[in-house]
Amino acid sequence: MHADPRDARSVIEQDAMTWRQMLIVLLCVLLNGLDGFDVLSISFASPGIAAEWGVDRAALGIILSIELVGMALGSIALGWAADRVGRVPIMIGSLLVMAAGMSAAALSTGVVMLACIRLVTGIGIGGMLACNNAVVAEVSSLKYRAGAVALMAAGYPFGAIVGGSIASSLLVEGTWRDIFWLGAGMTIAFLPAIILLVPESPEIILRRNSPDRALAKINRTMKRLGHAALDTVVPIARDETGDSSGLFRGAMRRITTLLVIAYFFHMLMFYFVLKWIPKIVVDLGYEPASAGSVLVWANIGGVTGSLLFSYLTTRLPLRGLLIGVFAFSFLALVWFGMNATGLGELKTAAALVGFFANAGVVGLYALVAASYPAHLRAGGTGLVIGLGRGGAAAGPAVAGFLFVGGFGLPLVALMMGVGSLVAAGAIFVLRSPPKAPVRP
Structure with missing residues (x-):
């Protein structure tokens, strides 16, 4: 392929989407679906938790809410971090936190322990949600960007549908702990896909590197997205510093x-x-x-x-x-x-x-x-x-x-x-x- 004289962001925004870009969008849809199931796993498990531990509705309400506090913290803190250190490292870290949290929830022995675990799990979920939005926008062309973001948003309830159907089947013969084991397994299965498929954002590369150093890194991203190499990069404008x-x-x-x-x-x-x-x-x-x-x-x-x-x-x-x-x-x-x-x-x-x-x-x-x-x-x-x-x-x-x-x-x-x-x-x-x- 011949070098392209345009800026990386212009190529991604203006050219037709390649199959590799579509595959990354699909991966983010599935990751958003995973977030949907992970968030609602405690809802599917709540009747069993209440029955096993004798939890009243007030305490159960706190357990159901605590991970959402973590999600708020994760969205703000890890979203801020993803704008500075990159999308991929934060996505990998968030996924590992989510997998560890789901596994620990399956092994929990009391209300306080479970609440602490769900708080930490929520931080990972919040970080993944923040990164997902950015990645879909950054790998999509302008023509299809709005549709791609909407499709990713629909992945959240879709994941709850699929995961919830499986969880309902598990509850027929199993216990509430099996729901968290299912979530842990599904979460860790996505780790290789992120490492192999998701490139770093050209925007982040430009922010963190001089133009000379950024060119080689951006061309690796462009290759992963299925586009030609670039001749040059355009520095970040002053009004884009955020x-x-x-x-x-x-x-x-x-x-x-x-x-x-x-x-x-x-x-x-x-x-x-x-x-x-x-x-x-x-x-x-x-x-x-x-x-x-x-x-x-x-x-x-x-x-x-x-x-x-x-x-x-x-x-x-x-x-x-x-x-x-x-x-x-x-x-x-x-x-x-x-x-x-x-x-x-x-x-x-x-x-x-x-x-x-x-x-x-x-x-x-x-x-x-x-x-x-x-x-x-x-x-x-x-x-x-x-x-x-x-x-x-x-x-x-x-x-x-x-x-x-x-x-x-x-x-x-x-x-x-x-x-x-x-x-x-x-x-x-x-x-x-x-x-x-x-x-x-």
Whole structure:
């Protein structure tokens, strides 16, 4: 192949995607699916944990929430680190933390031990999520970048569907510990794929090396992506340095604050659904395997909602579409709380909640990316998602205390659903957002 005189980023953005780039996107979809299963593994295991250790709902809510605290820490800290030391080292480290955490969870002997293990596991999951977003954007062409990011986002509920189906089968003959062994095995299996397939980002190489030193390293990346070697590199422009302090200066302060509020309160509702569905179904008298199947249906709805929302953003204004999705998320959760009568009704209601709740998550990713200029986008995304995951951590714990306080499912569902209404209000107040998501 002959040398290409263009900049590496221009080649990747403008040329047709090679099969190697598509393979890396597919790998990131699967990694996001792995994250989806790892996060929800504790949900599938929660009925067995409660039964074996005699854990009440308040303590169980804390166990269900603690890994989400780790995810917030991992997203902010490891996302920051990935912008400086590179995507691949952080991905490998995150994967090893996740595998070790899943194995340790299977061997845990008490509530405190399990909570500490899930906290550390969450840090690894958060780091992997942050890297996945960056890698997909950086290996995709501009023409297909938005679709590739949306496809990666859909991998999260898809992983919960596949992993949840297997977990439900394991619970028929096995115990809750088998779910964590399954997660550990699947996690470590991805390590060779990352080492063999994922190249380092040209952006990171340019930031860490002089142009002369960067050229050889970037050409190794271009070869791995299936593109011709380059004659030269273009240094990083001054306005691409990513001054994170700008997130709280001038108009950016208001934008950042409102986006954090929207993400926080929608996650409050979203993770109540994901973490509590299995225990709610078991408490209604169904077997743990049946509880897992209801959660699978919630994620089937989630995949469908994610893909449909991604398509609709090309036809409808983003902000109005997102506000409507938040409103329907609230209504769907209220309906779920009022229809906990039969297994079929629970599956239908859970699928509907998952449809709108996941669509809201995809929409928030799009709006966050569209709300920041290029030199603040990575830092803004990490900050909003990291701080917003406080809502993900709070949701299951708040619901646990509400249940212990004597509130029934219909009222708890209503109160947790208000989170999506708060998110809708924050987006309504957010002025002059783009009508469609820009490329990340």
